[in-house]
Amino acid sequence: MTSIDEPPPAIDDAVSFADLGLRPELLGVLAGLGYEEPTPIQREAIPQLIEGRDLLGQAATGTGKTAAFALPLLQRLTAGSRPKHPTALVLVPTRELAVQVSEAVHRYGRDLGARVLPIYGGQPIGRQLAALDRGVDVVVATPGRALDHMGRGTLPLDRLEVVVLDEADEMLDMGFAEDIEAILSSTPPGRQTVLFSATMPARIDGIARRHLRNPVRIHMGRSQVDAGQAPLVRQVAYVVPRAFKMATLGRILDVESPTAALVFCRTRDEVDQIAGTLNGRGYRAEALHGGMTQEQRDRVMGRLRAGTADLLIATDVAARGLDVEHLTHVVNYEVPSAPDSYVHRIGRVGRAGREGVAITLVEPREHRMLKTIERVTRQRITVEKVPTVADLRSRRLELTRAALEESILEDELEGFRVVVESLADKFDVMLVALAAVKLAHEASGVVADDDEIPQITAGTDRPARPAGAARPPRPARGPSAGMTKLFVGAGRSAGIRPQDIVGAIAGETRLGGRDIGAIEIADRFTLVEVPEAAADEVVAALKASTVKGKKATIRRAHEDR
Numbered sequence: 001m002t003s004i005d006e007p008p009p010a011i012d013d014a015v016s017f018a019d020l021g022l023r024p025e026l027l028g029v030l031a032g033l034g035y036e037e038p039t040p041i042q043r044e045a046i047p048q049l050i051e052g053r054d055l056l057g058q059a060a061t062g063t064g065k066t067a068a069f070a071l072p073l074l075q076r077l078t079a080g081s082r083p084k085h086p087t088a089l090v091l092v093p094t095r096e097l098a099v100q101v102s103e104a105v106h107r108y109g110r111d112l113g114a115r116v117l118p119i120y121g122g123q124p125i126g127r128q129l130a131a132l133d134r135g136v137d138v139v140v141a142t143p144g145r146a147l148d149h150m151g152r153g154t155l156p157l158d159r160l161e162v163v164v165l166d167e168a169d170e171m172l173d174m175g176f177a178e179d180i181e182a183i184l185s186s187t188p189p190g191r192q193t194v195l196f197s198a199t200m201p202a203r204i205d206g207i208a209r210r211h212l213r214n215p216v217r218i219h220m221g222r223s224q225v226d227a228g229q230a231p232l233v234r235q236v237a238y239v240v241p242r243a244f245k246m247a248t249l250g251r252i253l254d255v256e257s258p259t260a261a262l263v264f265c266r267t268r269d270e271v272d273q274i275a276g277t278l279n280g281r282g283y284r285a286e287a288l289h290g291g292m293t294q295e296q297r298d299r300v301m302g303r304l305r306a307g308t309a310d311l312l313i314a315t316d317v318a319a320r321g322l323d324v325e326h327l328t329h330v331v332n333y334e335v336p337s338a339p340d341s342y343v344h345r346i347g348r349v350g351r352a353g354r355e356g357v358a359i360t361l362v363e364p365r366e367h368r369m370l371k372t373i374e375r376v377t378r379q380r381i382t383v384e385k386v387p388t389v390a391d392l393r394s395r396r397l398e399l400t401r402a403a404l405e406e407s408i409l410e411d412e413l414e415g416f417r418v419v420v421e422s423l424a425d426k427f428d429v430m431l432v433a434l435a436a437v438k439l440a441h442e443a444s445g446v447v448a449d450d451d452e453i454p455q456i457t458a459g460t461d462r463p464a465r466p467a468g469a470a471r472p473p474r475p476a477r478g479p480s481a482g483m484t485k486l487f488v489g490a491g492r493s494a495g496i497r498p499q500d501i502v503g504a505i506a507g508e509t510r511l512g513g514r515d516i517g518a519i520e521i522a523d524r525f526t527l528v529e530v531p532e533a534a535a536d537e538v539v540a541a542l543k544a545s546t547v548k549g550k551k552a553t554i555r556r557a558h559e560d561r
């Protein structure tokens, strides 16, 4: 078992994407995307996959696992004319992931002219058929829809060289085990098989034993960081959807008001973009990344040391070896790609007994990575609520109050007495004080920030119920507000479990597990609540698909039930 939690390499022995043996068309795209170096999982997996080995990888979202499997499969595509039938099939649990992964493969394969097709339910099958008929290189599919196409003879697998199972544990939790077995059994025996899973329950091991040949095993977060190696600083995380990350960063910095902070990002583009936005918000932010000359970097560091800049926005590569004395905060704008990198980053604050704060922004789908980091560092990261507009206002008032208190203690106020005395003839002294506080507050350069940021609890991106756990039965009654009950003509006697229903719906429509309401499983049928607005889509999608591999009647449930 390979463990990939070794300390990050020093600059001169850092591994580059070129060292991994990737072809120039891929290297060019990666440079264009601002990726500076492979993540640990990419460092381990890519050379082995290029060699043709099967792979069993335990890695969560946020580690860079998508590129780890996508780049090697793109590496196989020949330049010029290619077979019409797909070379690679990637199976994913949800429609959302199918879109995301196919966008990523498309992005990485741009200079190779890779033809990528996402296949999932809820999309007119005609469009998928036309694309398959024109020819595709990589198909990214949910298992149900892939089987559907195989049944129709529209997804030819005879030229398949690679099969990837992404988020395999999630696919099993959604009831896709039989579908996956059926698909794998229909692929050429000589194919390469890659399996990524955030957890490794026994059922995953079973699939690996049956379908992978002597796989390389990669395990993220296996080793433990020595106690004491992770610094004792206040560690907090905020769970925020991607679209609100920038607003959240601004809000947190305003509330924390750091003396000097280092903000880590994944790519060069992000560094530039965030530095620009924060400057617009009134911060003195400097960008630092590997695309800058030594002279430019020295200038930036000089400004930070001299205190003429208070925020440094950097990639890991650029920040390596960097020593800033007075840092009070480290912010991970992106979850680091390995626990070790987290420890390394936050080790820059809290030095020499000084207080420090480490803040991590986590996208809902990356919550598992946070758990891995906690386990490896054996330290707790407290998930906090994103400060609200009201929190920010009270924090700003607090800062103004502190500034006024400081001014009182400085005792250089005599020159202003005449102003207060003359106003006190006309107004109450309290009113005079209030007006002075208002002016001081406004003069502190307050930026308008009135947008509320949605509050998310960690881990809620996954289906609301623990997979496999049946929802407690509810008494039969009308649907909840905004929900519609659907009738599915298969129930307990057909072996239907709640996760089969969740899997069928989440795999074929834009709904996630969280959107699905009560599920009542009777002997011969099932009633499931879905949002009214999506009811027709769910009916259409499930009509065109299967539940647990079988066709089932589906319609709106009768009102009188």
Ligand code: AMP
Pocket (backbone or CB within 6 Å): 034, 035, 036, 037, 038, 039, 042, 060, 061, 062, 063, 064, 065, 066, 067, 266, 267
């Ligand atoms: P994943 O774990 O595959 O969901 O990837 C997480 C994120 O990291 C995605 O937004 C990728 O675009 C990004 N990413 C993947 N590899 C790298 C890399 N080597 N450098 C910078 N960003 C990366």
